[in-house]
Amino acid sequence: MDPTRIELHHHDVDGRGPPTFDWPITAGYCRVIAAAFGVPLYFSWRSLETTEGSLATVGGRSNPGTRLHFPQVTGDLRLRWCSSVAKIDVMRSMICNSPRFLGKRTLVVTGERAEESPARARYATFEPHRIDTRSGTRGRRHVDHWRPIHGLEEGQVWNLLRRYGVVPHVAYQLGFGHVSCMHCIFASPNQLATIRWMAPKRFETIAEYERHFGCTVKRDAPIHAVADRGGPYPAALARPDLVELALSEHWSPAIRTSPERWRLPAGAFGDATGPG
Numbered sequence: 462m463d464p465t466r467i468e469l470h471h472h473d474v475d476g477r478g479p480p481t482f483d484w485p486i487t488a489g490y491c492r493v494i495a496a497a498f499g500v501p502l503y504f505s506w507r508s509l510e511t512t513e514g515s516l517a518t519v520g521g522r523s524n525p526g527t528r529l530h531f532p533q534v535t536g537d538l539r540l541r542w543c544s545s546v547a548k549i550d551v552m553r554s555m556i557c558n559s560p561r562f563l564g565k566r567t568l569v570v571t572g573e574r575a576e577e578s579p580a581r582a583r584y585a586t587f588e589p590h591r592i593d594t595r596s597g598t599r600g601r602r603h604v605d606h607w608r609p610i611h612g613l614e615e616g617q618v619w620n621l622l623r624r625y626g627v628v629p630h631v632a633y634q635l636g637f638g639h640v641s642c643m644h645c646i647f648a649s650p651n652q653l654a655t656i657r658w659m660a661p662k663r664f665e666t667i668a669e670y671e672r673h674f675g676c677t678v679k680r681d682a683p684i685h686a687v688a689d690r691g692g693p694y695p696a697a698l699a700r701p702d703l704v705e706l707a708l709s710e711h712w713s714p715a716i717r718t719s720p721e722r723w724r725l726p727a728g729a730f731g732d733a734t735g736p737g
């Protein structure tokens with residue numbers, strides 16, 4: 462397929478504000494991936510980058526909500542509101558507010574896998590997207606949603622990266638088995654211990670929110686106590702250069718390599734907590 466007919470979209474969880482939840486390097490990783498494959502890249506949060514290069518703001522109130530609670534650690538997206546507010550609704554708003562999708566056929570491609578959770582196992586591999594209006598009387602948009610790796614096992618996904626020589630996100634190389642938000646509410650004790658060791662100030666920001674809200678991310682303990690139950694990944698302890706890369710905004714190493722030189726990252730088949 463002509464790469465110019467493909468767009469890469471990244472939902473910027475921190476919305477260009479101070480780094481709080483997401484990996485600082487993730488936007489930079491997306492940029493080099495898009496450049497390597499020759500596809501345009503758009504970022505979106507409560508604002509959207511348009512094809513004309515401007516910013517559009519969609520949805521929400523002018524004053525931010527102040528419920529002072531973390532999203533709940535549950536598969537229920539109504540209570541785990543971060544996934545919908547920071548990702549799913551952002552994609553929906555982007556398509557609904559872009560006239561260029563009207564009268565066109567669009568395929569939204571995402572990477573959920575059934576193996577990741579019982580909730581994800583129930584997702585369809587192919588279905589009309591929730592904002593599809595192909596049967597409407599006006600403003601028709603034909604939008605389908607395809608999850609091409611839904612039925613793949615983890616090893617098959619790594620084999621795809623090896624085949625195309627794609628260097629995995631640095632968090633996998635540091636030992637994380639699942640790359641989601643850096644401070645994902647589902648983070649395991651080992652993940653939290655690693656983040657606390659790597660970025661103590663960032664970690665303390667979340668701990669301070671817990672004290673301020675009078676409510677912890679995990680139901681049973683503050684994040685410091687959860688981190689105390691685990692330990693930093695050896696791969697992270699051994700590679701200060703990768704830690705520096707993970708906490709930077711620009712991806713400087715090569716993003717493609719040959720299948721022969723490609724290496725399975727330390728986090729593969731490991732601690733894969735979190736829905737992404």
Ligand code: SF4
Nearest residue numbers: 543641642645646737
């Ligand atoms: S990765 Fe974790 S914290 Fe981020 S949106 Fe998903 S569930 Fe929420």
